[in-house]
Amino acid sequence: MSTEPLDTDRDTADKLKSLELVQRPEGSGPGRFIYWAGVLFSLAHIYFNTLGTWSELYVSAIHFGGFALICALMVPGIKGARAATSKAVLVFDILVGLAAIACALYLIGYEDALYDRGVNFVASDWFFSALAILLALEMARRTTGWFIPCLIVVAMTYVFWWGPYIEGMFGFAGLSLETLLYRSYFGSDGMFGSIARISWTFVFMFILFGAFLVRSGAGDFIIELSRCAAGRFVGGPGFVAVLGSGLMGSVSGSSVANTVSTGVITIPLMRRAGFPARFAAGVEAAASTGGQLMPPVMGAGAFIMASYTQIPYVEIIAFSALPALMYFLSVGFYVRVEAMRSHAHAVELETRPLKEVLKEGWHFLLPLVVLVALLIYGFTPTYAAGVSIIAVVVASWLSKNPMGPRAVCDALAQGARNMATTAMLLVAVGLVVNVVAMTGIGNTFSLMVSDWAGGSLLITILLVGLASLVLGMGLPVTAAYIVLATLSAPAIYNLIAETRLVELMMSGGLPEAARMIFMLVDPEKVTALASPMSEAEARALLAQVPQDFTGQLMSQALDPTLLSMALLSAHMIIFWLSQDSNVTPPVCLTAFAAAAIAKTPPMATGFTAWKIAKGLYVVPLLLGYTNLIGGSTEEVLRVFIFGVFGLYAFVGFMEGFLEGRLNPLLRLLSGIAALAMLWPHHNLLIDLAGLALFVVLFLYSRRIAKAAPAA
Template sequence: MTTENATSDQDVSQKLKSLELTQRPEHSPTGRFIYWAGVVFALLHIYFNTLGTWSELYVSAIHFGGFAMLCALMVPMIRQGSAARQKLALVLDILLGLAAIVCALYLIGFEDELYDRGVKFAQWDWVFSICAIFIALEMARRTTGWFIPCLILTALTYVFWWGPYIDGIFGFAGLSLETLLYRSYFSSEGMFGQIARISWTYVFMFILFGAFLVKSGAGDFIIELSRCAAGRFVGGPGFVAVLGSGLMGSVSGSSVANTVSTGVITIPLMRKAGFPARFSAGVEAAASTGGQLMPPVMGAGAFIMASYTQISYLDIIAVAALPALLYFLSVGFFVRVEAMRSHAKAVELDTRPIGEVFKEGWHFLLPLVALVTLLIYGFTPTYAAGLSIISVIVSSWLSKHPMGIRDIFDALSQGSKNMATTAMLLISVGLVVNVVAMTGIGNTFSLMVTEWAGGSLLMTLALVALASLILGMGLPVTAAYIVLATLSAPALYNLMAESRLIDLMVSGQLPEAARMIFMLAAPDKLSLLEAPMSEAQAISMLALVPSDFMGQLMDQAIPAESLSMILVSAHMIIFWLSQDSNVTPPVCLTAFAAAAIAKTPPMATGFTAWKVAKGLYIVPLLFAYTSFIGGDTAEVLTIFVFAVFGLYAFTGFMEGYLEGPLNIVLRLGCALAAVGLLWPHNMLIINLSALAVFIAIFLFSRKSISHA
């Protein structure tokens, strides 16, 4: 091994160590406490989400206190050193965890007294509110590094200190420190606000659901089923990675955990089949990242999106399914092309017939069926998740290894452990979201993005993608999505709605009620609305409408259901682009995890994963410029089918290979075909012509390789 590779492996090991949750031995007194505290805390959350009627603010405080205690013990302040240093670290961690619990109890016990004083802080109010924020910062530092604490401190100090010293659009008159602490700690707007509520409801219940599925043996069944379905095809181990990672990610919601759990199987299989090591790791990283996009969990994104948009969770996962399938197909196309180029061979995986595997493990699908059925019948996601957890236990009794009491306790404890760092991350980010709401900086940022983009939707998408990559270097995916959605979703939504409005004006289909608004804004040009107009005329007329009337114009011109889907599309774009930090250097922990398994250079692996995961950038363009989300069934399926071939054509252009090598002319032909299949021109003849070109190139590449 070269010195460079050795150094790279050390860097990867350090990165991966930062992702490990439990740093203290499981059988030590501390480890046993973590285990049983996790069990108790999971049961408490099940009660809160099903039968409990406690105040949401109080439950959020308990959620903070308990998981801060778990996080303090699981991720020690000092991870290496002498026995004396370790004992000191344990004492400090216990004190910090106890302080978090006391902060939660203080809020519950003394909130009413604060309001009796007219919201005037007493001495202990100052102490506990500052202490709670400090604990949130420290937990964020332990789990994700210094970026999030620095971001939070910058946001908080902007409110009461340096905001008034800034000129221009980001200037802020400032609020008192007392007001800031009240809104951050005592109110339902800050660290115990909407994001914390999402954490202890949707996110916790589905992470717990995933822990029960894995403990029941569903994870092994998924891998075995994937190997049976795809393992014996040419390049089959690559398809196993794609299929297995997609299925595992649909319930795990963590791209790194997905990579580690499936990569140890799929990466060696891909290398055995003849795939290059770096490509094998890149495919695993890209496929595992897609697990964040696949319903029902979507890495907590679906729950946060439902809360932000006020659109049902069921509707969101329904529209997310086909785009996620597109992404996995795009990764699969890279696998197919590389299999042909590398002459990858089929590998005998010693698998049983797929029917036999399915017959033995079909019951693992019952909890997912129960979950979807409950959601369709109108149960809340949290209640549906609670009942689905019970269905996991019951369905496991149909297997060779039924879950007993100990298995149930293990799953409860593991669910709490898996949630600990996520809970502290979400609670901490809630402080930033609160500052954005208090200061109005979100609207300012949206206006700034719109101004920089010059009203161009494509330029806005590019700016959001750049911002997501920069934020992703220091923030985990979920946090990056929350921050970006808070800042840029309004601008993206407005531009997409205006684009739809312009389409209606160009086609002459503007409703009569919307024309009345133009009568007030531009009465001399009202005659233009009687017939189809050019896009330039529509844009110039729209510019005459005062901003105060723009919202009303959109409500009158575009049906409420369509506006809702535009809002979902805007959030889905941001959510997809937020995933790019998983596979984009210089900080791409999913690719680093795959590189550690494949023993390949981390950065080189990151660039390979970035190439294979190009669907992360292409599919959001369909969200922005087509009716892929929110269109009727025929329209959505048409877009989907042409997009499948478009992504395959794009892969041929990127790789210069399909069934055989492509010369420069054929490669450019693939590029043109991809544009024709993916571009939102709404002209079927162009789609069909582009499809014919791609099929001709595909057949020619196959013919040329057979002659060779």
């Protein structure tokens, strides 16, 4: 067992900085300007989200202009230590930020004039609309690299240039450049459209809420609470990482920031306890990735999902809780297995009494209680976040370090800094979403995926997973989710709804109005639909329904709530699969950040994190094939309970170890038990048989482990 202390020294700090954006120092002249600009801009956003009645388009433009200035000063246009501090680069960055503000002011001042002349562009319209798009490309390049700007250029040139030259289903007649610029800059679906609106409302308010929590000292309380709750379990330090990262991620919404903030504490703890360094880094990366799946914040995903599906935000986070818990339990199973194998359970973790920790920090729980209560009582997420921010400040007055004016300003400034790069990303991605809406390529892509999959939901999910992996090499999680949801959510939704429709046909419960639609296909089969039929017969009959009538058939046959749950399941599947770029080589920034702390090879750490985070691939299958979302209480609990044990059996199969080592035959039996509990079916006996087999393997492996020292 390694007892070498892990130093977070200058070498580790340099590695961490290499993973982040090259930024100007906070104490410099630009740093001071960013600080106070962030304070004022955060206050402006609070006003817009509470008392303001401005046009959403205008606020989106201001959101872009202000954060573009902050981002331009934070992230130099030319990377490198010397270039970042040179006066020439600073002047250029100031001009870039001022140009973005000019674009926002032009939209506000001259939009009415554009409509007064019949939406005919003059020279200034051409100039500012093109400049705004170029600035969005530049901001995306600074914050995420070249992938997103290249994607935007390819998408926009498809509209007015090379789309007409493509033959087949992806051919597009084309639109004029003037139309493209109008819809991208002045239109309500362009760079200042729905994605930008989500950015300055939900995303900003919750990022600001997280900044206030961190500044108030809640982060330290979460770590201490995690140590008390999990420190006494087998492999306690590993469970501290899982629980602490889950709690921190539930409010921060950033997997890399979560890894860096909690990893500097949990990774050394795990190493001292005897866990291998690479495994410790992998656990932290996998657990921090799960932070974006854990309500109430879930990164920006829950807010974008609410906008796409029109399902209330509070319902989305409610349905997300059990799947997220399954993911963290799956990571915890890896921790226990490795603790037994590495004998890390022999090291006792020093913890403070839970009563003492709660006595000192119970007030940090009040803002979360306020947030959840307001959401449950029907208040909007932005209003709930605003009140919760006030609750953070009030709650801090009960601690030893109450937040005064300076601390409040620090939180406002840090919230703006945290939001700057995300705001630029979301505004830029809005241009891609606009192209998809203009050209209808999303429907084409969905039809293509359905055609390739041959109507198989499993193959469709695998194709979307592959696409998310490819997109994740160049896009952050939120951007990958937006692009994939726009392109492939309809295909997954249709297949899930068709599965529910087939189940209804098999039970003989198809409503009469829906049966009448089948008269267009085979009138003789209408009477047969009143009685149960086999799955093959149901699918064969459904395949004969013309594509134009499929939507009407589903609306007639299925309950609207069931359809909305199918839509939510489709988006949830895509959202989960989009997370894999955090832990999947060759990108996996979260794993790289953990590797820098643990001083392990980055790529090897990435593969370890990928293995531990296998729940990212298993849980989406349950979302697609079971009633884990939207089912009755009995159905949901059954899927959850057997799914948890199935994940544990799956870990045993992957590792060849439970409480003790499994020989090849027992390892295979563990895989069979996992398959029995995870495979979608409606046979309770199969679930119980799989559970019984797993319990026998678990107890037998424990017996082997106890006999091993004696031998």
